[in-house]
C-alpha cells in the first residue's frame with residue numbers, strides 16, 4: 001500500500017521510526033520491540049539506513065520485510081544516495097521489489113569524510129525523480145522546520161524543498177523539533193512556496209541524559225525555555241526525566257493534533273515503552 005493514500009483517509013497519520021541495531025545479538029531484540037510497536041497499530045513504521053557502505057543496510061530491508069509480512073504494518077525504507085551509483089540504487093530497488101516494499105524515504109545522507117561520495121546523485125531530489133521514474137513506489141522526502149544546517153537560509157532551503165516535491169515526493173517527514181511554533185512557521189512558508197503535500201511532524205521524546213547532550217550539540221533544534229527548565233531540573237533523576245520528557249512530548253503532540261497537523265512521526269529510538277506511553281497519552285485524539 002502506498003502510504004501517501006493514508007493521508008487522504010485519516011485526519012492524523014501516526015508513524016514510528018526505528019533503526020537497525022548495530023550488533024547482530026541486538027537484532028534478536030527487534031522482534032520484542034516490533035511486537036509492542038505494532039500493537040499500537042501505527043499507519044507505518046520507517047526503518048533508517050546507513051549513509052553509505054554500511055553492511056547494516058541489509059538489516060533495514062530485513063526489518064522492513066518483517067514489519068510488513070510478520071506484523072501486517074506498512075513499512076517505509078529510508079534510502080540514502082550520496083555514496084551510491086545508479087547501478088547500486090537499481091540493486092536496492094530490485095531487492096525492495098522482491099520484498100514487496102512500496103514506500104521509500106529518499107534521502108541524500110549526511111556527508112562523512114570516511115565515505116566516498118559518488119557523482120550520480122547530488123541531492124535527495126535526484127534520487128526522488130530517479131525512483132519516481134520507475135513508476136511503482138511511493139516516495140517521501142525529509143524536511144527541516146529549523147532549516148537544514150548546510151542551507152544559507154530558510155528561503156533557499158524551502159526553494160530546494162520545492163524542487164524535491166516537484167521531483168515527485170508524495171509527502172514529507174520533518175526533522176525533530178521541540179518548539180511547535182517553529183513548525184507552524186515552516187508550514188506557512190511551505191504553503192506560500194506552493195508545497196502542498198502532507199507533512200508529518202517529527203517528535204523525539206527526550207527521556208535520558210545522553211539524549212539531552214546529543215540534542216544540544218548535534219541537531220540544532222531550538223530548545224524552548226519550558227523544555228530547558230525540565231531538562232535542567234531532572235537530568236540527574238532518571239525516572240523523573242523519563243516522566244517529564246514523555247509529558248513534554250505528549251503536550252507537543254496534543255498541540256500539533258489540535259492544530260490540524262497531517263501526521264505525527266515518532267522517533268522511538270527503538271524504545272517501545274516510550275512509544276506505548278505516548279500512544280496511551282493520545283489514544284482518544286487520533
Ligand code: FAD
Pocket residue numbers: 047048049050051078079080106107108109110111122123124125142143148149150151156157160161163164173174175176202
Ligand atoms: P537534501 O534534500 O538533498 O538537502 C541537503 C541540502 O542540500 C539542504 O541544505 C538543501 O537545502 C540542499 N538542496 C537540496 N536539494 C537541492 C537542489 N536541488 N539544489 C541545491 N541545493 C539543494 N540520514 C541517514 O543517513 N539515514 C537515514 O535513515 C536518515 N533518515 C532521516 C529521516 C528524516 C525524517 C530526516 C529529517 C533526516 C534523516 N537523515 C538520515 C538525515 C539526512 O540524511 C541528512 O539530514 C542529510 O544531511 C540531508 O538529507 P536530505 O535528504 O534532506 O538532503
